[in-house]
Amino acid sequence: MKIKNICCIGAGYVGGPTMAVIAQKCPEVNVTVVDINEQRISAWNDKDVENIPIYEPGLSEIVREARGRNLFFSTDVDSAIDQADMIFISVNTPTKTYGIGKGMAADLKYIELCARQIARVAKDDKIVVEKSTLPVRTAQALKNILDHTGNGVNFQILSNPEFLAEGTAIDDLLYPDRVLIGGDIDSDEGKEAVNALVDVYAHWVEKDHILTTNVWSSELSKLTANAFLAQRVSSINAMSELCEKTGADVNEVAKAVGMDTRIGSKFLKSSVGFGGSCFQKDILNLVYISKSMGLNEVADYWEQVIIMNDHQKRRFAANMVRTLFNTVSGKKIALLGWAFKKDTNDTRESAAIYVADYLLNEQAEIVVYDPKVKTEQIYADLDYLNTRSSEENRKRVTVVNSPYEASRDSHAVAVLTEWDEFLKLDWQKIHESMLKPAFLFDGRRLLDRKTKEDIGFEFYAVGS
Numbered sequence: 001m002k003i004k005n006i007c008c009i010g011a012g013y014v015g016g017p018t019m020a021v022i023a024q025k026c027p028e029v030n031v032t033v034v035d036i037n038e039q040r041i042s043a044w045n046d047k048d049v050e051n052i053p054i055y056e057p058g059l060s061e062i063v064r065e066a067r068g069r070n071l072f073f074s075t076d077v078d079s080a081i082d083q084a085d086m087i088f089i090s091v092n093t094p095t096k097t098y099g100i101g102k103g104m105a106a107d108l109k110y111i112e113l114c115a116r117q118i119a120r121v122a123k124d125d126k127i128v129v130e131k132s133t134l135p136v137r138t139a140q141a142l143k144n145i146l147d148h149t150g151n152g153v154n155f156q157i158l159s160n161p162e163f164l165a166e167g168t169a170i171d172d173l174l175y176p177d178r179v180l181i182g183g184d185i186d187s188d189e190g191k192e193a194v195n196a197l198v199d200v201y202a203h204w205v206e207k208d209h210i211l212t213t214n215v216w217s218s219e220l221s222k223l224t225a226n227a228f229l230a231q232r233v234s235s236i237n238a239m240s241e242l243c244e245k246t247g248a249d250v251n252e253v254a255k256a257v258g259m260d261t262r263i264g265s266k267f268l269k270s271s272v273g274f275g276g277s278c279f280q281k282d283i284l285n286l287v288y289i290s291k292s293m294g295l296n297e298v299a300d301y302w303e304q305v306i307i308m309n310d311h312q313k314r315r316f317a318a319n320m321v322r323t324l325f326n327t328v329s330g331k332k333i334a335l336l337g338w339a340f341k342k343d344t345n346d347t348r349e350s351a352a353i354y355v356a357d358y359l360l361n362e363q364a365e366i367v368v369y370d371p372k373v374k375t376e377q378i379y380a381d382l383d384y385l386n387t388r389s390s391e392e393n394r395k396r397v398t399v400v401n402s403p404y405e406a407s408r409d410s411h412a413v414a415v416l417t418e419w420d421e422f423l424k425l426d427w428q429k430i431h432e433s434m435l436k437p438a439f440l441f442d443g444r445r446l447l448d449r450k451t452k453e454d455i456g457f458e459f460y461a462v463g464s
């Protein structure tokens with residue numbers, strides 16, 4: 001079975017880049033990305049590709065090449081569903097903020113709405129692909145909805161979790177470690193659906209990198225991968241605190257440990273804490289699933305990864321206050337970086353939000369500079385915490401366009417995102433413009449201690 005028309009519901013950080021790459025690599029397939037968010041779709045259709053809503057290195061070039069040829073962005077969800085032979089569901093699956101499982105379980109209401117819409121609109125057989133990250137056994141619920149409200153249409157459900165990381169999304173999509181496809185491999189129809197999706201990826205991914213499994217293994221592998229990755233960051237961050245107390249250096253420890261090929265060197269960079277839309281959400285989801293199956297030890301084991309991460313963010317901010325003579329009240333503090341990692345404009349669950357909130361509770365005046373994050377996003381992130389009124393956030397937090405402006409007359413500068421440009425700043429100039437003693441806190445192990453101390457900074461870095 002050859003796929004001719006693909007529809008993707010959800011034009012976000014996953015749907016947008018993933019479909020752009022599929023369209024680029026499969027010029028004979030029409031790919032339509034739909035979303036209910038009109039503003040987002042109109043930004044994807046902006047004449048100037050630099051204005052597309054997601055910043056990812058290499059993405060705008062691909063959109064420029066494929067958009068209008070076989071890549072389309074639209075708010076007409078019904079018609080895209082109707083025309084497609086394969087429908088990806090790539091909508092958000094945030095942590096529930098109400099009811100049973102509040103603060104832990106994944107909120108599947110957007111997924112269910114998609115399923116009901118597909119069931120209502122579809123007139124011929126469809127392959128429905130779970131691209132969103134979902135709790136294990138969600139495909140069963142999807143199938144129930146599709147089979148019971150459909151009009152005799154045959155649906156095959158596949159799980160095809162996405163492993164891209166933001167900031168490197170295009171490279172991750174072009175050269176994936178593996179593509180994972182889960183399906184009903186025991187039936188002929190299921191096998192045919194799996195093969196149809198394998199053929200899409202086989203346009204650019206070698207067949208031995210395309211792994212097929214049953215649906216449940218695929219769904220659970222995604223949660224497992226994120227849990228393992230986050231666990232590494234929490235593990236090295238736990239060691240960073242011990243390093244600070246003992247004179248060991250976490251970078252040296254990470255290198256020594258990572259050279260053991262059984263451990264490996266990746267994902268061992270100590271930081272102010274991991275952020276991003278998924279690690280916390282997916283682990284909480286794993287904890288919830290485990291608890292609801294009575295697996296309390298399993299749940300506790302994974303929950304510790306989150307507890308450690310919260311501790312790391314809080315401890316970084318508390319150390320700033322302690323170092324600044326136990327008070328930051330009325331003191332200007334510059335935060336360099338707001339995104340949860342470099343090369344993205346995404347701020348979801350960014351450690352910077354929590355550090356800023358902690359310092360604001362201590363009555364600091366905050367000035368933020370980030371090369372890609374918009375001012376309104378920064379205020380929205382703080383408002384979302386509901387710690388203080390949004391007027392108060394606007395009064396006490398200033399967002400500026402230059403790191404030099406942020407640092408001027410400040411008591412302290414904290415590097416919270418590892419943007420490359422922070423490496424090349426004129427730190428001498430920054431030091432001269434600050435109040436003395438000038439404190440510099442490196443939450444990313446980005447900066448060289450010796451040169452900063454030679455300039456005259458009081459320098460603090462995570463894990464040393």
Ligand SMILES: NC(=O)C1=CN([C@@H]2O[C@H](COP(=O)(O)OP(=O)(O)OC[C@H]3O[C@@H](n4cnc5c(N)ncnc54)[C@H](O)[C@@H]3O)[C@@H](O)[C@H]2O)C=CC1
Pocket residue numbers: 009010011012013014015034035036037040077090091092093110113114131132133134162163164165166277278
């Ligand atoms: N952000 C990332 O790097 C990764 C995310 N994921 C997973 O992919 C999924 C999507 O994540 P993101 O793209 O980051 O989310 P996002 O929030 O950026 O995008 C989701 C989009 O879906 C749209 N949407 C929601 N309900 C809809 C409906 N009924 N009809 C049409 N559009 C609808 C929203 O308006 C939004 O634009 C999540 O399950 C996430 O866990 C997986 C791998 C990486």
Ligand SMILES: O=C(O)[C@H]1O[C@H](OP(=O)(O)OP(=O)(O)OC[C@H]2O[C@@H](n3ccc(=O)[nH]c3=O)[C@H](O)[C@@H]2O)[C@H](O)[C@@H](O)[C@@H]1O
Pocket residue numbers: 133162163164165166167226229233266267268269270271272273274275276277278279340341
């Ligand atoms: O499901 C998802 O959403 C995605 O989550 C992560 O990707 P992402 O959150 O975009 O970015 P990462 O590079 O994993 O970084 C996550 C956080 O951990 C931090 N981190 C990462 C690595 C490290 O060594 N140290 C560290 O502090 C980063 O700064 C960032 O705040 C996974 O890496 C992806 O494979 C997955 O698809």
